[in-house]
Amino acid sequence: MRLSNCPVNRNLVIAPGYFLMEIETPEIAAEAQPGQFVMIKTREGREPLLRRPLSLHRVSSTSIELLYQVIGKGTQALSQTRPGEFLDLLGPLGKPFPLPASSSGIILLVAGGIGIAPLLALAEQISERLKVKGQRSKANLKIHLLYGAKTKAHLVRISDFQKMGIEVSTITDDGSGGRKGLATDLLRKFLVSPHGNISAAYACGPRPMLKTVAQLTRNKTVPVYLSLEEMMACGMGACLGCSVRARASGIKYLRVCQDGPVFLAEDIILD
Ligand SMILES: Cc1cc2nc3c(=O)[nH]c(=O)nc-3n(C[C@H](O)[C@H](O)[C@H](O)COP(=O)(O)OP(=O)(O)OC[C@H]3O[C@@H](n4cnc5c(N)ncnc54)[C@H](O)[C@@H]3O)c2cc1C
Ligand code: FES
Structure with missing residues (x-):
């Protein structure tokens, strides 16, 4: 996991309220696996204070792509980012998708x-x-x-x-x-x-x-x-704000940011 300040290559509207952003970040791209996410500081300064989690939409050798929907102030700020501007990223975070065991x-x-x-x-x-x-x-x-x-x-x-x-x-x-x-x-x-x-x-x-x-x-x-x-605050396992109920006896909750975001359906209880 790395904290990087990275330039935005492009940030395009691809559907109503949907944006596709490419960020140049060779270090994060080198480690990133599908299913993982980054916590992104959507704007410089205090507001919004918390980073927002976004999934890796595509990974290449030097860059990552994010596909996001404008929901509130964080993603709204992100949508106004121009190519050449820099964003603070923390990642890659979370557990990736396990690949299928069978090849048929x-x-x-x-x-x-x-x-x-x-x-x-x-x-x-x-x-x-x-x-x-x-x-x-x-x-x-x-x-x-x-x-x-x-x-x-x-x-x-x-x-x-x-x-x-x-x-x-x-x-x-x-x-x-x-x-x-x-x-x-x-x-x-x-x-x-x-x-x-x-x-x-x-x-x-x-x-x-x-x-x-x-x-x-x-x-x-x-x-x-x-x-x-889920909604997340820290993204690093500290605040328990992203807990989901676990099915296994002996464990009450799992944290989406650290134990997930990918779970086997049988391991969690979705209320
Ligand atoms: C691991 C992970 C991966 C994600 N990947 C993507 C992605 O690839 N693309 C994408 O568009 N979004 C993704 N999200 C959701 C994204 O993080 C939220 O939409 C974003 O944080 C909203 O921030 P905001 O500042 O725009 O909205 P806010 O101002 O924080 O919220 C606006 C309103 O939306 C509600 N809200 C905010 N986030 C969520 C949420 N996650 N679920 C339900 N309600 C919410 C708030 O309660 C509030 O009412 C992901 C979330 C997680 C945890
Ligand atoms: S977001 Fe803080 S513990 Fe998961």
Whole structure:
């Protein structure tokens, strides 16, 4: 983990209220793994005082990309950052997504809204690993993205997934892109269709979505990983502000910032 002051290469609007930011940070990029996050000081000075957590959306050799939605004053300040300006970053933090153990079957990615952010880095890592090992066609491993968003305009980066040979199914709250409904409706349908064996599932999105993903996959014997986006203060395990209830006896709570943000669905209780 490093604290770095890094220049912003670009910061573009890519959908209503969604920004894509690239930051030059060779040190953090060298250590970063999909599923991890950075704590970012969104503006110089006292306000907002606390850093904001954002997932690694993409990692290259010298830079990282962040995909963020403007929510409040922190992300609003971030959206006004211009190329060439510097930002304070702490990271990479948290535990990365474990990679699938099996090189066959279907890997399901389930994204709700801005929850798409960490799943692109994960998809790129899995695809890259298979390419290096020359396994993709031999092993018949398929990746399928089930992606729900508010409107068609909020369905972002789809072609980046498709370029890797990933099948993408979309759904929107208003029916403007794909069917009308939620990402979990796509999952419900997928689970009862004859698609072949699922070898692992990864989900990121609002808490109610993650809760439904956990419920729908409860009887599956495959690992289901949930990436949680709780509110955080310190991001380093000190304040306990990000606690989530643990299922294991003897442990009451897990900290999203240190024990997560990626958890096995069976290890946590989402209220
Ligand atoms: C590990 C992790 C990774 C994340 N990755 C991303 C990402 O890649 N892209 C992205 O857009 N966002 C991500 N988030 C969420 C992001 O951190 C918050 O949206 C951001 O901190 C909001 O800051 P703000 O100052 O703009 O809003 P604030 O002024 O802090 O909040 C505005 C309003 O939103 C509510 N709020 C703030 N944060 C959250 C939250 N996390 N969940 C629910 N309600 C909230 C507050 O209660 C308040 O009502 C991530 C969060 C975590 C913990
Ligand atoms: S944010 Fe402080 S302990 Fe997790």
